[in-house]
Amino acid sequence: MGHTVVFWLGFCVVMALLIIAPVVLPEFWRRFLTEVLIWGLLAMSSDLLIGYTGMISFGHSAFFGLGMYGAAAALLMFSPPNLWLALAFGLAAAALIALFVAYFSTRLRDIYFAITTLIFSQIFYVIIFTWTEVTGGENGLNFRRPPLAIPGLFSVPFNSETMHWFVLAVVTASYLILRRITRSPFGMVLQSIRENEPRTRAIGYPVERYKIVAVMLSGLFAGLAGVLYAIQNRFAAPDFIFFLVSGEAVIFNVMGGIGTLVGPIVGAGFFQLMREMLSRLFGDQFPYLIPLGVVFIVMIIFLPQGLLGFARRWLNR
């Protein structure tokens, strides 16, 4: 059997499981799985930078958070709330911010890129946190969930099952688009930047332009994750712009395996599952980030390919 056949078989099996999941799972785990998918999408978007272009972004929380606030703006301004307007507003907000951040930060490399993206996300955090009249400040914004509707065809209110399927559809579509992007000539140039930037430039590719587009695409998908999260939880809060969220996205990447797109979702699932297990075993007050931080460091040192890379190597043996 060829490689592609195996891939699509695996893809279909996983998809089937994820589609059936909300029917068989109890309410809590249904919501849990939906959130894992959303966090996975955020991590997957930053994988385009970490894994494929070789740039570590500590500023993805800005795109994620602005996606949330964009959706919030659409849902609060228009009555009745409209799902597609929320998506459009959230994506527009994230894209605008991503263009701004990309223009400045891509002039820098390595550590400087990481620090600049971090600082940018903190700027947006401070602005949103202190601009209380518009953004609700520390308390954030609350709103109602829009119905799942196609104008003129049908309109049903979201419940946790349809929400899961909707998120699943968006995440799957994003995955397929990102997979296509990373295998396109454009994606090849990104990987060549990761491997050897001066040589890529010497061949004649405008490296800066490629990087700007990469950051923008990545920011767009992070914004999409933010919109989904806002609709799922019916609020937008400044905490999600704080750079620790970006840090978690990076952790998901490292745990699952960078440069694989699926890995970050696996990493997000692993992280959230560990967190849930730890707080069930030791109580809500347990500082779950201590053991998870240890696991994270151990993985960086001994398992740089992440869970997925490890599994792949183990299967091939």
Place this chain on the structure above:
Amino acid sequence: MELTAVLYAIPWDQILIQTVNGIVTGMILALIASGLTLIFGIMDVVNFAHGELFMLGAYIGVVVLATTGNFWLALLIATLAVALLGAAIQVVTLRPLLGRDPLTTILATFGVSLILQNYALWQFGPVARKIQEPFSGHFTLFYLEYPWYRLVIAGLSAAIIGGFWLFLKFGKYGIWIRATTQDRVMAQAMGIPVPLVHTAAFALGAGMAAASGVLFGPLVGVNHTMGLDWVLKAFIVVVVGGMGNLGGSIAAAIFISLLEAYASIWVSPAQAVIVSFIVLILTLLFRPTGLFVPTPK
């Protein structure tokens, strides 16, 4: 006439007070940033956990002060304890990563910072602790009773940094550190125990962060998130001053603290932070090697 009106409109007394405040925080920031820049210069490690070492130093200060009642003993013990912890962190997490992509060290130290921060939250709780000032004299500065202690910490920070500079310049081990910074392989060839120098430099930087934590503790409460604010500021300082450049970091620390102090005359301190963010972005755009270094040829 115009000019005098403008001159009267400027709040000179506030500006002078904020100048003193800016220099005091600037010296503390310089103490933190010089450890960070030392660690970066010698092993290309951006230490994300530096703020947490600062925070942990302050907490150890709180604990020792509560048991012994002596501020200076607390300062000494916190510095030594965190220096030891720093050495341990370096050996366990950073030494195995030597020779890998420098970006992996950001990830590893980010993991360390998460662990330390959550440990502090778990151990000491979310309520801020207070370190009592070792003495509480005041002098009159316009309408304010200005505490002497603030001037003393500025002086102490300056003394520590000065001592550190002398050590780097003339001390035998300081010369080892500088040699390793310049050329790791050559230093090894000359018989310098490079891995040991790395660990020692990390411990030194960690100790300096802890010392500034204890010194700064009396001015603000000690809580588990204090490290985050300071590590961000220290990052900005180190980049604006030129990565790995000690003198530049000190100048940048004072420059940025002064700007933030002046800005907070007109806007809230939370928004004044944006000023330093803007300085960083402008620096990165126009002089990515740092503001306070000679133009590279």
